[in-house]
Structures are given as structure tokens and as C-alpha cells.
Amino acid sequence: MTFTDFIKSKHYNFICDKLSEYVEDNKSHFSCEFPILNSVDNIYIDTPKIITSKTHKISNSTVTFDVVVKADLEAYDFSNKTENSANTEQWFSVKCTSNFKDNLNHIEILNFGNYTKDKKSIATLNDEFVPIITKDNLDITATNFLNKYYPEALKHPQKIDTTKLANKMGLRIIKKHISSDRTIFGQIYFKNCDATFWNNNNNPICEKVSSDTIVIEPDIFYLRNIGSINHTIVHECVHKEYHYNKFVFDSLCGKDLKSVNCLVSENQNITKAYSYMEWQANSLASHILMPKDTFSIIASELINEYSTESGTNDLTTILPKTIDSLAEFFGVSKISAKIRLIEIGYESAVGIYDYIDNHYIRNYFFKKGSLKPKQTFSINTMDAIKLTFTDYKFRDHICKGKYIYSESHFVLNDAKYIEHDKDNTPILTSYALYHMDECCLIFNINCKEQENIYHVAECFNRGDHSPFTFSVTYRDGIQNSQNNDLKKNVLSSEILELSKLFATLPEDFAASLEKIVEWRGLSRRDLKIRSGLSEKTLQRAFNNENISLESAMRLCIALQVPYYFSEKLIGLSGNMLRATNPTHVFYIFVLSTYYAKTVDFINKFLNDNNIASI
Secondary structure, three states: OOHHHHHHHHHHHHHHHHHHHHHHHOHHHHHHHOOOOOOOOEEEEEEEEEEEEEEEEEEOOEEEEEEEEEEEEEEEEOOOOOOEEEEEEEEEEEEEEEEHHHOOOOEEEEEEEEOOOOOOOOOOEOOOOOEOOOHHHHHHHHHHHHHHHOOHHHHOOOOOOHHHHHHHOOOEEEEOEOOOOOOOOEEEEOOOEEEEEEOOOOOEEEEEEOOOEEEEOOOHHHHOOHHHHHHHHHHHHHHHHHHHHHHHHHHHOOOOOOEEEOOOOOOOOOOHHHHHHHHHHHHHHHHHHOOHHHHHHHHHHHHHHHHHHHOOOOHHHHHHHHHHHHHHHHOOOHHHHHHHHHHOOOHHHHHOOOEEOOEEOOOOOOOOOOOOOOEEOOOOHHHHHHHHHHOHHHHHHHHOOOEEEEOOEEEEOOOOOEEEOOOOOEEEOHHHHHOHHHHEOOEEEEEHHHOOOOOOHHHHEOOOOOOOOEEEEEOOOOOOOOOHHHHHHHOOHHHHHHHHHHHOOOOOHHHHHHHHHHHHOOOHHHHHHHHOOOHHHHHHHHOOOOOOHHHHHHHHHHHOOOHHHHHHHHHHOOOOOOOOOHHHHHHHHHHHHOOOOOHHHHHHHHHHOOOOOO
């Protein structure tokens, strides 16, 4: 229930009666609304409707708010001894106060005024009592918070003692296993209650918890790092400072709430308001732990120090060390330090400690200005799979072999940008890692739950347990480079050669297989080792006898050919890939994006996604 709904259900008659009295007592004020009448002798309101409410502030449990009411005014003129009447629509702003201590059961009206749509009153809380905080005022909000509870952090750069901060706010901290799978790192309790925790044997236990208690997962240090502990504690402090009123209001509306969780599993249903609260708690925690001014001072000092030490101003050399030192100094994670560094203007930090698919990928760099807000060179596996089947332009580039999926990037398939490690796995060259704008596709990231209300810094850390769902879309264009000659040169000669080869393939499986094997310069023994197929199965393939879909796929992977080759070979083998089959969707993806990897790599990928090995 929203606050507007609450007002409608509890106070509609009172507000409308008082508004009617105000209109009748001040009828002369409305004469200009009825130009066809000589005078307004009587006036009444008809069909009043509460449109919305605007909450301005909450102080000592007292809520100050405006109620916007739309009503029809009916006026009468008796000046000529005949009754003339007129009607008009009027919008009113009713300024009120109420008190949580009284459970908002009574309201006091302070004044009435006209409401115009182009001059809306500014609310500081939304209709569910969540503060309205945007990306642009995070620093101001964090500064106000620190001035209230930890002003010394604004005067001198320092690591905030998060336990001391919590105690200053009247909060106590205890350690308990909050969930059986250890995915909830923190929780704050707003009232005395019985709570369920989990013991070391992973059995549920019930314990009494007092109000204003922060519960921390004791294994958080082993699961993450000390920075996560500090962030979690401040995260819960933010819930107490800014979201307690939301908790109280929901309780008044009949919701049996006890606490607010810090981390939410992807599968849990969360409301838009809760998502907004979690964004606020996550974002403000970082801004509180790393105040802009003091963080900028230390960042500048460290960059100068490492520049002098290394004898270079190259940020690609300096920033990784800087992020490590910032994380240690402020007691935060490397990801948090990196994001804060980006926020104060160091765009080059985007490619450092990028966390995709549960691991850090190698640091990468690009020309300044290459990425716009909410854009990335990196894409996780599941988003890549989805995109392959939903964006035909993207699929066309991938299936033709122009790009290869390597290290969470789609990279131009050219020796300048792709090389192979000792296991024959394609990886980015050093040149590619320093010129991502030249060779990698760019993707837009949109956070579905937030509807562009605010920017989410979590886009740099898309983990398994984020409360946000990210939608990644392909940015049209072969690559970001504007150099047309470069674009022509990087379309690998091998790709052009493959196109010519494809045009000459006969409509016969064994003959086509022989032709590609010869072009690759492979022996039967090489093919057997690469594919992992038995001699008997290989013999069947070269004799044009039936082989399974999985065996055909192993041959395609062993030959390391783009998807359009694989599609043809599989079809000639008497098999077919169907996009309506969930398992085949993964097959199509690996043949499109991992064709340069090994069978073992692909089987591990499939197994990790609960798909049987080929």
C-alpha cells in the first residue's frame, strides 16, 4: 500500500470536509475562476478526488506532506435576482501533518492552496516513505550522514571504524549464519522478535533478537573479504537511517516485517521499492566509506607516488596498484575502490578488476571516451547466449566468424588481437588488451528493475546474487574504431579464405569433412586427438555412415570452424540443431562463440550449465 492509498482509506472524508469548509469560507477568492458570473454568492465542491501525496520530511516521527485533490467547483450568482451558475475543475494542495506515534490515525491540516501541474511541490520521500536519492546527490547525502555520525572522516582521510559507527547510531552487531546457503551477508532488525538462524551443522535454530540489531554472516570474510564486512555493516546502517520509516509504515499497513536483508538471491521476488532501497544502501555505503574529497586526496597522492616510483605517467601501469592501495586504506573491496575511482573521473579504471562469471578477467584498457555511460566491453556467458538468439545483427557477426568470444569479450578474429595459450585456448593479445576500443564489441547495460530512475554502479560487478537483473544489448557497428582502413585490414585473411572454402564444399558429409581437414592441414591422428572420438567413429564419419549429433559437434570443434561451417556439416551428417530445444540452444552458442576452444573446455562449460557432455 502506498501512502496515498493509506490517506484515501483513512482520511478521505476528513480532508474533503475541511476542503469544502475552506472553499465556502473563501468563495470570494474563486470569483476569477467564474468570469461569466457577476459575483460568487454560493460555492460548493463536487466529486473531490485525492490524486496523490507529496511527503516533504519526517522529523521526530512527525510527517509533513501535501495532499493533491482534484474537485469540481459549482458556483452560484444571485445578484440579478435570478440564479446563474457555472462549473470549473480546480486542483488543490492540502498541507498536512501526522505522526507515526499515533499510527497516522489523525492528521492536522495546516493550510490550503491551489495546485498547478507545472509547479509541483518537491517531495523528499516517495509514496512508500523511501527517500528520493539520485546518483547526482549521493555525495551530498553521504556527507550529511557523516556530519551527523562520523564527522572526523570528512576532515582527514581515514578508514572508518564501522563498529564504532554502528554504535554511535545505537546499533549493536552480532554474528550469525543468516541463511543456510550463506548468501545473505547482513540483516538489520527493527523490532524485538524471534528469528531463525543456522548453526554450524546447517540446522535451523530460533533465537530472540532485540531491535536495532545488525546481524552479520560470520563466513563473509572467507567468502569475500574484509571490505565486504565493512560495506555490509554500513549498508545496514543506511537502512536504519533512511529506511526505518518505510518499515514502520509497512507495519502500520499490516505487513509482518522484522528485518531488511543485505543481499538477496536472484530467485527471490523483490518489489520495486525494495530494489530502490537496496541500490541506495549499496551506493551510499561506498560513498560513506570513501567520501569524495578525502578519497580524491589519497587517490591523487597514490597516483603521484606510483608514477614517480615507476618513472611513467601511464595509468595502465599505475591504476592497478592504486586500486589495491585505496582498497586497503579505506577498508573496502577492490571492486568498490575501482568504482569510486571511476566516479571521480578515472575512466581508465573501468577495465581493471572486472568481475564476470564469478571470476576476475584480465585487466584491459581503451581510448578515453570510447565507452558511454552504461556501456561495457565485457559480457557474461548467459547474456551472450541470450543475445545470440535475440539480435540478428549480432548473431550474423558471430556466426560468420568475424568475432570470437574470449575472456568475456567478443573480439575481432584476427591474429593481431587473438592468440592461443599452451592449451590452444584463444586469449587476447597484449595489444588487444591495451586497445579494446579497436577490436571489441560494445554492449549497453540496462537495469530492468529501476526504469532509468538512477545509474547503477553494480554494472561493474555482475555477480550471482545481485538484486538487479541486467539486460545487455548489442551496440550496432562492427567495432568502435572510426578508421575504415583498419576495419578492412582486421577482417582476417583467414575469414576471407574460409568464405571461399565454404563456397566449394560439396553436398556430401564425408567429402566436405575431407576438404576441411585437408585445408586445416590435419592428419587423421590429429583429428582423433582433437575430437576425442574413437577410430571406429571417425571411420564411420569418413565412410558417410550415420554418426550422432554430439560426434558431429566434436568434429566441428576439432576443426575450429565458424558456425556456418558447423551448421552445414551437422546437416550433411543427417543431424539438426533446433533452437526450440534448450540443450541445442547451448550447442548453437558454443559452436558460434567457442569454436576455437577445445572439446574439454566446451564440455566443462556445458556441465557448468547442467548440460551433458557431448
